[in-house]
Amino acid sequence: MIRMDAEDKTKTNSGPAHVLTMEDWDVSAIHALLEKAQYFADNPEKLPLQRLYAANLFFEPSTRTKISFEAAERNLGLDLLHFEADTSSVIKGESLYDTVKTLESIGADVVVIRHGRERFFDELRGHVNIPIINGGDGCGHHPTQSFLDLLTIRQEFGTFTNVNIVIAGDIYHSRVARSNLEVLERLGANVYVSGPKEWMSDELLQRYLPMDEAVEAADVMMMLRIQHERHTVKMVAGPDEYHKRFGLNEEKAARMKPGAVIMHPAPVNRNVELADALVESGRSRIFKQMKNGVFVRMAVLHYVLEKQKGWLDQ
Amino acid sequence: MIRMDAEDKTKTNSGPAHVLTMEDWDVSAIHALLEKAQYFADNPEKLPLQRLYAANLFFEPSTRTKISFEAAERNLGLDLLHFEADTSSVIKGESLYDTVKTLESIGADVVVIRHGRERFFDELRGHVNIPIINGGDGCGHHPTQSFLDLLTIRQEFGTFTNVNIVIAGDIYHSRVARSNLEVLERLGANVYVSGPKEWMSDELLQRYLPMDEAVEAADVMMMLRIQHERHTVKMVAGPDEYHKRFGLNEEKAARMKPGAVIMHPAPVNRNVELADALVESGRSRIFKQMKNGVFVRMAVLHYVLEKQKGWLDQ
């Protein structure tokens, strides 16, 4: 290891060696420091520890997705660069592209991004050299949420073929839910929808089941979160009324088939789309979904880094 | 290690393997990813690193308690899940209970919570399967603060028996201080109070000492922080007046017994409850208290995890 000149190069001759201003550094001390920096640049393999870095860029509130990615990253042994949107240069107007390029330059090996702008990734794909994982783009996509739903269903039934899945709630305004519908159908499941008819397109109405029929047909009741903030006008029914007409309550749950399960992406509006008592009932897989969220995110991270680095295969 | 299909499953055939939408994934690629996730679910012992996770949920401002817990956790080798109250789903209205269950599902092994609501933990105790450590509940309890005070006193005198302790300041409005009083008495100390009489209950007045007598009797002067924000009405005296009448200044400190010490939970209002010059004086144990805060938090974490996991005893 290259040693710095042993003399203290700062004006303060006792105490710790602060680094405060350039004026404190004489020419030989500057050269010694540059030598050391160049040594670090030239000898990556001699760093005390060799790390892979993930940066999680969450421009919108999240508990479960952000922490779940963090747990997945740490479980795989990845290290974190802690990006905080609200104290970053983004508030000085820096673009998402420049922010990601910056993180790439600093050493991020993978970035996870949640952003309010739909398809935020279109300006990045093809222009950055590290993998981007979509942690949710506005009302658009949320692939790791889909993967965790899929894993939960597969664990339950061992297959997707002919599994009856009812997606209930505001599926029309949720592209995530429609994306789930599409992928479940591709995988062989029978997918139905339920909930307020005024929230359905004509296409969706072709697979519509009234709630009373839905609970009896379903192997999986996928309840959607009512996003109050987006429905002040539309939601003619209040929460109690909604719960009674379109929510899943204990009486309806009792009529579900043996082995049928309840799923929900959480956070649950208790006693709106789902009765409080059902959240942790035997039929519920809601907390299982959260556990599975960590495993699918590990798999997704592993997938992109394996391609990028041949990582874990050495 | 299970390998993903080597082909790039995303539409972009060059560059890194992003994960952006479900539409990019064909059925076989989906199944391969689910296989890998299931492998992670089934083989916890084959993870690259096996970790224990702590999550620190601080819903109120804190420097010393939060960072002290963090240092304690890292000292023990625990890993952190970084929960940030102000960007979490709590702002979407998620309950504390659901937040803690979520963290439990994601893999937290212990949670530390500071919350403005007194006895926030009553809704959690008995319903969650991971240990909760109270990092301060409003005006209620703050057990690790008590433990660090106790450790500091024990280091100084080797015992609590017959140690004379004066708690000075607004003890009536501070349940933490009253909790300290109670536990110190149980441990055998003689506990007195001082400060503005109008802030004392009749019960507290039975152990009242005027400041002039208090400084001569005390082995420990535990000065409390004046919480300006809570005393706009009550505090008839201004800061200078308070300092003169009820604060500990150099003249009074000079009359303390040999070996007597000054404690304060910090942050100190310098020259209000305590003279600036005394904060880092020979009698002060204020920074010692901070150091001890890390050690008692290590002990507390070790205690709850030992019970939970048989941890560190393997």
Next chain:
Amino acid sequence: MIRMDAEDKTKTNSGPAHVLTMEDWDVSAIHALLEKAQYFADNPEKLPLQRLYAANLFFEPSTRTKISFEAAERNLGLDLLHFEADTSSVIKGESLYDTVKTLESIGADVVVIRHGRERFFDELRGHVNIPIINGGDGCGHHPTQSFLDLLTIRQEFGTFTNVNIVIAGDIYHSRVARSNLEVLERLGANVYVSGPKEWMSDELLQRYLPMDEAVEAADVMMMLRIQHERHTVKMVAGPDEYHKRFGLNEEKAARMKPGAVIMHPAPVNRNVELADALVESGRSRIFKQMKNGVFVRMAVLHYVLEKQKGWLDQ
């Protein structure tokens, strides 16, 4: 390892061992916990892991500097204590000095500080026992930014002697730029300035070159960021006008010498001080500068900790 009494000392006899109130702890359990804490205090070498801690105190927005320090710290194997200015006791009025002393007491081995107050470090230097690294003090200094500029120039030309460097933009209002000018001259470079003359002092005007001459003379064009927020009054020219007259565009860049390079501290105002197309052009060293930022910060951290701890030399 000392074991706690195996009995559960909390009132709840089943489930995890929470730590919630002092009333839950009986005297023997308290003593057992204090024993354990004292054991940790007395036996630092028996901790599961022995760590060195860095704390990054950023009181002003930053992406690149903060994350760059974090990468440097993790690359060296340092651990982080996560200080968040906006949720810290600083908002209760705690001074910077007391905050740093607190971090020192809790176990920080080095602190990096960015603060809006110029020469914030004057109140700390000589009073704290851990090294302070200046991550930017208002309009004052930013030594690691200077070091990364220096490293980038040295990598390019192998020397500073007689390298022609043009600093272009609002150098008068940027003490960082003037500090760069001063140190580059001390290292043997020829330093010129360009940009709006009304932003130059008489002293700076002695080394003034019009932009058209500057691009032909320069080995390095160091473009400064126009800080819009500080120039509402002064900046008579709009962004387009500024770009045309004082910015570096493709036409001007084409007239630069073979081997000459473009630098910029970032974030870039694209098409103001620098044409969008030049940011990632062959002449640009902007992302190289970011990479070098990590290396010089590693060198700086290594330098201060080597002095403090004899670290890495064992």
